[in-house]
Amino acid sequence: MIFSLILGFLLLIIGLYGMLTQKNLIKIVIGFSIVDTGTHIIIVSIGYLSGKTAPILDSTVDLANAAKQVVDPIPSALVLTAIVIGLAVTALMLSFVIKLYQKNKSLSIDDYQELKW
């Protein structure tokens, strides 16, 4: 499906734009989660085969000829684990944000210049 592929790339670019231009730390994490969603949509739409059904082989699928009737299961499996990891990484980033806010009382990235050169 070409439209969902384009949609995934657009979301990826918008999220990257947000991560690069915004000053607020929480906005940067939101941009990261948008990039995440865009990448997942790209991977799932690469595995889609038009006119075929989901890879659940119950009574609606002819078992003798199953490989001709279902979409690719591997991108689904990869994205499924990636979503859970994405949640855990977002939680870790947000706890860093909380820690930084407790230390410096500021959410703007301009106030954290210790590592700037």
Added chain:
Amino acid sequence: MIKRIFILLALVGLVLMFIPFLRDFDFHKELSKLSSQYVEGSINDLNTQNVVTSVIVTYRGLDTLGEVTVLFLTTAGVGFLLRKKKASLKTRRSSELLQTASQFLFVLIILTGIFIFTHGHLTPGGGFQGGVLITTAFLLLILADVNLKFNYSILHFVESFSGVFYVMIGLFGFLILGMNSFLDPTILPLGNYGKLLSAGAIPVIYSLIGLKVGSELTTIIDKMGGE
């Protein structure tokens, strides 16, 4: 201002990189050889209806084991960063409606989660989705009572129990079936196609993954949401 120009240049470069990929992308009409083998093997060798489950648990089982490890590490990181200093008693209580409904819905949501991860080889869903649903039930409890204290020893016990048994089922493959069979689910009988007790060790492994994901995400939610 010069920063904005560089950002725009970088994004335009990214778009220029993507355009040839989109223009020359040809969609497959057939499954690739590897994917067809996974689908055939899921019917003939594993008796699993849900091909995604058989890919996650068996064919890419080592990948899933590593992924659960990453989840454990991030949970440890969140727990380290958000150590609780002292419990502050909050005076504002949540509404009566939320408190009553949470007690009623808690059991139902837990049961739905258990249904989803035990039927992972038959219907869409599995350990990850079931574990997240169990986390949602605990989230409801946290929202209803801000000063709720979880029993951490039970959480840690469930988490380490499921992790240890996941690896031990993998090692049983070594002992029973030989050197190439880490995480092979055929150590248990395969049963009839389409029944609950079928597909060898896949329901057991997916239930353990569900318990592990549920307890780890509950820990994350508790650390982030607790006062």
Added chain:
Amino acid sequence: MISIIIIVFGIIMIIAAFLAIHLKNLLSAIISAGVISLLASVIYLLLAAPDVAMTEAAIGSGLTTIIFIFTLKKIKKGDLDD
């Protein structure tokens, strides 16, 4: 038919993504990011991946939004400007 639904949902998702990045109010930005994930789960369902759709609906629009809101609550100010 599937392409029309994907185009309509895609336009809504792109608008929501712009809102999530440009809104000053952090709570509204977080809710917009949740809307993106919720519509993405419908798109996964149309692309014949029900497992991914379930995961995204539970995690992307449920738990991620809640974690962001918990962070805002810890920071104790709903309306910080840039």
